[in-house]
Amino acid sequence: MITVALAAGMLAAMPAGAQEKNAALPSLELPKAFLSKVPLPVSExxxxxxxxxxxxxxxxxxLQLECPVFTAEGDLLFCEVFGGRVYRLTPDNELSTVLGKSELRPAGLAIHDGRVYMAELGDFSEHGSVVSMAPDGTDIKEIVPRSAGYLPDDLVFDDKGGFYFTDFKGGSSSPDGGVYYVGPEGGDPVSVLPNLKIANGIGLSPDGKTLWVTELAGGKLHRVSLADxxxxxxxxxxxxxxFTGAGPDSLRIDAEGNVYVAMYGQARVLVFNPLGLPIGQYLLPGRDEGHNLRSTSMAIRPGTDEMLILTNDWDQGEGSTIFAVKALAQDASGPGTRK
Structure with missing residues (x-):
């Protein structure tokens, strides 16, 4: 790679005539915004x-923070993927551990009928699972076992008590992932949306008739109308x-049907209207210098428009942080449901 200093040295070493010719060549002048570590795409x-x-x-x-979901009491539950931990943050900002270091690899949480459901990535290759647990992290039960061969990354419940989950398999040239549904009575997962390149975020519209899915390696936002x-x-x-650049991660939906997509590697959240048209964005501090880029997920506090965004700074020295903004509308559901 040729650095600015090296280029200047090479230019100085040129004969005078060559320098004059070089100076006369067309040059590309980049706007300041394009000098950011993660410049915004022109279209956005x-x-x-x-x-x-x-x-x-x-x-x-x-810490690779993920899985934000609010409990009925107003606490924020979230997880740390690689260590298998689940944390609780109270409205007074008291942090505690619900589930300590474990062999689970949580990537998505949901709360249903008083229990916490976790989509976890297992070996990150072939064998993950969906489990449920008591609110204090005890009484862990398998719902979709690792032996079933899925890599569950995120999940969302419908109003019937069944849930959808994303299968985090594949790559940019391997559409091996998809979306599956497990009914209220349990049983084997049923394929709903196959052939995705690392299915990631998932959510339901407020009326439950539209399923939204992000495709991490494919860089796409899917809008799926459901007959049942x-x-x-x-x-x-x-x-x-x-999408342009790094892939779309988790998503959430507000009471007006707007869709919020965390952009992993870009330190921002894009907002779409109910038709899937981009209408706004939230940026995280320090992104132009390359900080807080691993923005993974967000959650809207029930009964309010306060949205919390999870990220970490990876190897850039600023640790793991939760940021806050105002969403365009309140949360789409009651406390602790459809997360």
Whole structure:
């Protein structure tokens, strides 16, 4: 790679005539915004934009934070993927551990009928699971076992008590992932949306009729109209948006049907209207210098428009942080449901 200093040295070493010819060559002048470590794509640079503020410093270590979900009591549960931990943050910002270091690799949490459900990535290759546990982290039960051969990354419940989960398999040239549904009575997962390149975030519209899915390696946002829990309506599966740069991670939906997508590696959250059109974005502090890039997920506090965004700074020295913004509307559901 040729650095600025090296280029200047090479230019100085040129004969005078060569320097004159070089100076006459067309040069590319980049706007200041493009000199950011993660410049905004041109197509999104003019979207309404606001910068988040720090809400809570979780750790000076770079923990891969994920899974934010609010309990009925207003506590925020979230997890740390590689260590298998689940944390609780009270409204008074008291942090405690619900589940200590474990062999689980949590990537998504949901709360249903008083229990905490976890989508976990297991060996990150072939064998993950969905488990449920008591609110204090005890009484762990398998719902979708590791032996079933899925890599569950995120999940969302419908109003019937069944849940959808994303299968985090594949790659940019391998559409091996997908979306599956487990009914209220349990049983084997049923395929709903196959052939995805690392299915990641998932959510339901407020009326439960539209399923939203992000495709991490494919860089796409899917809008799926449902005829019933496991049947896509005729011509109902659409790609409403294709992302630029690092892939889309988790998503959440507010009471007006707006969709929030965390952009992993970009320190920001993109906002889409119910048709899947981009309408705004939230940026995390320090992104232009390469900080807080691993933005993974967010959650809207029930009964409010306060949205908390999880990220970590990986090897850049600023640890793991939760940031806060105002969402466009309140949370789409009651406390602790459809997360």
């Amino acid at each position: 640079a003019d979207l309404p934009t606001v910068e988040a503020v720090e809400y809570f410093k979780v750790s000076a270590e770079a 829990a496991t049947t896509i309506a005729p011509f109902g599966a659409l790609v409403t948006y294709t």
